[in-house]
Amino acid sequence: MTEANSEYDAARVIEVEGRELMRKRPSMYVGSTGVRGLHQLVYEVASRSVNEILAGGGGCVDVTLTRDGGIRIADDGPGIPFEAAGGARADDGLETLLTRPDTDTELRPDGRNTVRWSVYGIGPCAATVMSSRLTAEVRRGGVRRVQEYARGVALAAPAAAGPATDTGTTIAFWPDPDIFDTVECSFAVLARRVREVALLNRGLTLSLTDERPAGGTRSVRFRYPDGAGDFVALLDAETEWVLPEVIAFEWEDDGMAGIAEAALSWRRGGEERVRSFANSAPTPEGGTHEDGFRAGVATALTEYALRHGLLKPDDPGLGADRVGEGLTAVVSVRLDRPEYEGSTGGRLGGATVRDGVEQGVREHLGDWLDRHPERAAAIIGRITRDTAPDEG
Known part of the structure; x- marks a missing residue:
């Protein structure tokens, strides 16, 4: 790792003390080191995408359980910039969401329209810190930018990775087996909660796909016009x-x-x-x-x-x-x-x-x-x- 990258890590990731505390006592932040806490990681990342969609920037959020044990959450919103644009709030950038607890959700002017998948509400940084690997991809302004983290540490600054023909944000992460008792999500439990969130937010489209079964992929899709x-x-x-x-x-x-x-x-x-x-x-x-x-x-x-x-x-x-x-x-x-x-x-x-x-x-x-x-x-x-x- 270059000296520039080392400086970047020191400036951009969660403070070492905070990151290590989250990894040492994960139950304080996601409720459990069992399957309940594992699902909480999914909820924390998915809630960001859902709120982006409900703000009017897109129409669908897709959750996928990948064959290699990862969880991928993608939306077709406008794509959150890694850095806030001039004049925007300092915490509007995706990189900040990935590295700092989201503690002020309830203080925002649009708080009533903020979907919380649980009472924890720590945000995507929980997945950043408690995963062995996390990748973020933003498609915005015709450019695709990516960044990768390992156990809460950014491996490099966000980098352009080619052109983008659409917009949106995709976050994929692999829960750390050193933290969780299991890294196998329950399709049935996640499907119930995904359907519940769709029912409570009329017009929102949510899908859940499981690529793991040997017999082939299974998928459900929910959209309810009458809430x-x-x-x-x-x-x-x-x-x-x-x-x-x-x-x-x-x-x-x-x-x-x-x-x-x-x-x-x-x-x-x-x-x-x-x-x-x-x-x-x-x-x-x-x-x-x-x-x-x-x-x-x-x-x-x-x-x-x-x-x-x-x-x-x-x-x-x-x-x-x-x-x-x-x-x-x-x-x-x-x-x-x-x-x-x-x-x-x-x-x-x-x-x-x-x-x-x-x-x-x-x-x-x-x-x-x-x-x-x-x-x-x-x-x-x-x-x-x-x-x-x-x-x-």
């Missing part, structure tokens, strides 16, 4: 519905500084199934968006039932426990500054989020009930029949 509505329809694909359709709506709320989307339907029976997300990251422990959703549904149904004589004033209200029976729903919020409770980030906080979701659901579901009186009566009739208190 959360498609999500609920898939969850209930093999059940008997009370309704012939999914109720879905989206609204913006300045109070919670974000956008909320909800979709719901009722089955003939069974337990409540509510899936919730914040900036596309799952919130398995629920939170204020789930609380607000349930309260809004119960209030809208109770108010409608009382107004139309489906409940008497002295009847018990349609509380969240009653309306939840047979309910399938997806609640997704996209917030400028999401707040989480607890160390795992599995539960969303924020009183303004609860209020905003409750009010939005109450208004939108109430409007839907008014426009569909026969279906409203069917929903309320099922709830009152199936959850009526025992007598005696």
